[in-house]
Amino acid sequence: MEIFDTLSNSLKELKTANGKRFNVFVCGPTVYDKPHLGHARTYIFFDIFIRYLRYKGLHPFYLMNITDIDDKIIKKANSENVPYDEISRRYSAEFFKIMKALRNESVNYYAFATDFINEIISQISRLMDRGYAYETSDGVYYSVEKFADYGKLSHQDISQLKAGARVETNENKKSPLDFALWKKRKPNEPYWDSPWGEGRPGWHIEDTAITERFFGYHYDLHGGGIDLIFPHHEAEIAQMEAISGKPPLVDYWVHTGHLSVENVKMSKSLGNFITVEEILKDYWPESIRLLFIGMNYRDTSNFSMDGLNNSQIIAERLTWIYRKVADVETQRKENYETFINEITEPLDKNMNTPESLANINAFIRWATNELGKTDGKNGEIRAILDDIDSIFGIVRKAPLPEGLLNTVLEIRKRARANGDYGTSDKIRSDLSKLGIKIEDKGNESFAWW
RNA sequence: GGGUAGGUGGCAGAGCGGCGAUGCGCGGGACUGCAGAUCCCGUUUAUUGGGGUUCGAAUCCCCACCUACCCUCCA
Secondary structure, three states: OEEEEOOOOEEEEOOOOOOOEEEEEEOOOEOOOOOEHHHHHHHHHHHHHHHHHHHOOOEEEEEEEEEOOOHHHHHHHHHHOOOHHHHHHHHHHHHHHHHHHOOOOOOOEEEEHHHHHHHHHHHHHHHHHOOOEEEOOOEEEEOHHHOOOOOOOOOOOHHHHHHOOOOOOOOOOOOOOOEEEEEEOOOOOOOEOOOOOOEEEOHHHHHHHHHHHHHOOOEEEEEEEHHHHHHHHHHHHHHHHHHHOOOOOEEEEEEEOOEEEOOEEOOOOOOOOOEHHHHHOOOOHHHHHHHHHOOOOOOOEEEOHHHHHHHHHHHHHHHHHHHHHOOOOOOOOHHHHHHHHHHHHHHHEOOOHHHHHHHHHHHHHHHHHHHOOOOOOHHHHHHHHHHHHHHHOOOOOOOOOHHHHHHHHHHHHHHHHOOOHHHHHHHHHHHHHOOOEEEEEOOEEEEEO
16 A cells, blocks of 8 residues: 655555564553544544554554653643543543544554663663754753754755744753753752653654664654654654764655644634544534545544534444344445445545545445345345445444334334324434434334434 | 545535546426326536646645544444
8 A cells, every 4th residue: 555654744654574573663642631633633543554454464563652751741730739650541531532532453562762761861872972952051961963864754845943932942952953961950840860860851852762672773664744754853863873873764744734623723822623522422423433534634624513413424324334233243244345345445545534435435325225125135245344344443343222212113113003102202312312213214203323 | 743534516426547326405397187216308617625646636635725534332
């Protein structure tokens, strides 16, 4: 398959030797607040990407970091007057909860930055030894000028970067572009011991420390939001390639586009961040996933309630079909082959999920037609749904409270037979309030949610 | 100022040299106690503008205009 690589600015064939582990690292969140829809978009994309690689029989190892020490965490802790790690624990727990609720379950290991302080110190020491870093009164900095390739990922000329630099001035730094590897302790801040005194790691160094420990000098694919290209990922390259002397750090750089909300960029100042928790109150995770599947992962895309409602319709159709074939044994015949090929092939073309979605819709139409027939394509439908769900995680399989529900439906059936539509309609609307929908087809009724 | 990606119907969004997908919305019909779901038909010139290459361009080239994002913490 092909995937777009930010470094080379082009589609690259994904080389995955047979049976070999494919090492993937995706930048996780800084845990100081609840996850928002932008997080959902990025992590759902990478979840589907990894699921698909596994579906193809490859062996990705999906590693994600959690930034659990950072200025924003400290700031929040101080404002609540609690230890910093109470904040990081609270919001990392929140993050895991949301990831699970969104059905993002493909991560193999979550690495907390503060568990890798030794590795971080080791990397900074080596950068010092090799002349890439220097110590000042307030920390240790990476000297960007020492690394000739600085700017290669974001395709920026270092002199242009300087010209447009809007970074805050810091008398201690040799160049405004230099970034902190180690921040010396200030009052009321958490700290660890180091050769440069008590302090805490800079943001960029945690990722290379973690990936070196797990993967070494080099690994296969690094992902994250588009906003991380500069300076975060640029800095990672500068750190690791300076230490190893053996570029490249990774073979594929994959970045997801940002999300706006009702056509306005999400930002703290505008206060229009929508948390995932908020959306999950009224919508299925499957609907959220479908919404993002309908977008190209690299585009800047817009989130709208219209779009979400649209996706909910598709999610309900899939569930509707699933419930009709839930008890059928899977069959993999020609229809299975055809639909699955049409649905998965677009993924080989740089994860073209919108095209996959178009073919999923074609499947939905076919399946709903076949369901009414007696010559039984149900086994194939079931098999296709299973595959779709294993890749995309969009088929809701939550069971209904069958026993109780059947009793209620039986009562309603009798009422209808007697022409007592007042009772039957009341049952229908009451159940609807509980999230269970009743649909009549002749004398038979069908319930789902 | 520099960098990157783009401009396709009412909206979202594929196609990237040869009848312009798909979904929503909208209009009509079938079915239904009603509703919903589903199915069928329709939505007449939708490819930013102008040049060019070609038998043929949304797709390739040039120019113009416009948009988004990055260059500062951010998924």
